[in-house]
Amino acid sequence: MIRLALFLFFLAGSVAAQQSDAPVPEAEPPMTYERLGKIIFALDPQAQPIGPGFELTISDVTVLVVTDTNADRMRAMVAIGSAADLSPADLQRMMQANFDSTLDARYAIANGTLWAAFIHPLSLLQRDQLISGLAQTVNIANTYGTLYTGGAAEFGGGDSNDLQRELIEELLKKGEEI
DSSP: OHHHHHHHHHHHHHHHHHHHHSOOOOOOOOOOHHHHHHHHHHHOTTOEEETTEEEEEETTEEEEEEEETTTTEEEEEEEEEESTTOOHHHHHHHHHHHHHTSTTEEEEEETTEEEEEEEEETTTOOHHHHHHHHHHHHHHHHTTTTTOOOSSOOOSSSSHHHHHHHHHHHHHHHHTTO
């Protein structure tokens, strides 16, 4: 019994030593309006600051990014169209997609407009989360009425996954040096 206890003691010490030698990934600083702006301008040098946010273009789609530092929130949005003509079938399909294929972006309705939106706590947002969320928002806007997908994960063996994943990979590459 003592041998087993000693063995386990030394084994635990060995595992702890191995784990402490592993490189620790550098933590990102908290996201701020200023840091968010640097990332957005890396993705679109023609982006425009607007009040507490930005307007940028990704793949020919206008994206609005709004921050609220007091509430620690960030929202990226793409206007898809009028909500007035949505049928019950449209609404059901969007809710199904919100559950399984839009990923971190969502379909939403506000002020009579159908939106694609990505919403996240501002300070906890990491660079790659922002970039992926922007791409997913553009993807669900572009695939409204067809695939209803954020593009980062798809079931099946078709071409959609690779085509939609390209936008995320392209934006992540642009954001690597930030």
